[in-house]
Amino acid sequence: MSRLAAGVVLVTAQEPPLDPDDPHPPGTEDVGMTATAFMSVSLDPPLVLVSLRTGSRMDDLLDEQPLWAVSLLAEHQRQIAGRFAMKGRISDRLLFADLGCDRGEVTGAPLVSDALATLECRTEQRVMAGDHTLVIGRVLTARVPSAEGGPLLYYRGRYRHLG
Numbered sequence: 001m002s003r004l005a006a007g008v009v010l011v012t013a014q015e016p017p018l019d020p021d022d023p024h025p026p027g028t029e030d031v032g033m034t035a036t037a038f039m040s041v042s043l044d045p046p047l048v049l050v051s052l053r054t055g056s057r058m059d060d061l062l063d064e065q066p067l068w069a070v071s072l073l074a075e076h077q078r079q080i081a082g083r084f085a086m087k088g089r090i091s092d093r094l095l096f097a098d099l100g101c102d103r104g105e106v107t108g109a110p111l112v113s114d115a116l117a118t119l120e121c122r123t124e125q126r127v128m129a130g131d132h133t134l135v136i137g138r139v140l141t142a143r144v145p146s147a148e149g150g151p152l153l154y155y156r157g158r159y160r161h162l163g
Contacts, residue, residue: 005155006036008081011050012109013061013068030096030110033058034085036154037132038070046139048121051132059133066123068137069109072116073152075161080112081152082159106140114146 012032037051048070052059062068073081083095101110104120111118121137128134150162 002156005153005160007038008073008152008154008159009035009038009050010071010073010080010084010112010115011035011038011052011058011068012071012111013058013065014108015061016065028108029093031057031061031092032084032095032110034081041136046142047124047136048119048139049134049136051129051134054128054131054133059135062123062135063126063133067107067109068121068123068135069104069107069111070119070121071112072118073112074114074116074146074149075152076149077112077115077152078159081154102145104141111143111145114148116144116146116149116151118143118145 010032012030014028015031016028033056035050039049041047041049050070052062080099096110100113102113103109104111107120109120119139120141121139123135124138125136126133127136153160153162
């Protein structure tokens with residue numbers, strides 16, 4: 001499968017407070033992960049799919065938090081992809097610290113400011129598939145903040161660009 005080129009996206013969501021009944025909960029935390037297994041499923045209704053390793057932090061989060069977002073990364077955003085693909089990181093807070101993001105109006109999730117496109121989604125269905133969970137989301141908003149450059153691709157274990 002390393003011979004199949006794939007687009008690179010940043011999937012983001014906000015981790016809700018641990019106790020929803022707490023009148024003064026600590027602030028929510030932004031969570032993000034790089035994904036290459038992302039695709040359009042349907043135009044009517046607008047559905048997309050992301051594949052998450054079962055038991056990963058993002059899989060666990062999207063099991064309890066139905067709202068999430070996706071930023072389709074451009075070829076100049078290789079560092080963002082690498083940053084959020086690191087294994088064993090302690091906190092996402094540092095990863096978002098100097099990243100230019102806007103907040104999704106529906107999800108509140110971070111959206112990369114100069115991504116090729118951004119989507120906000122609500123989980124419609126979760127399907128167990130081997131060691132991954134396929135999360136199908138309904139697209140709630142779609143924007144094209146930047147038309148500059150081409151897509152960031154992943155092919156044969158490395159980030160690439162068209163051309």
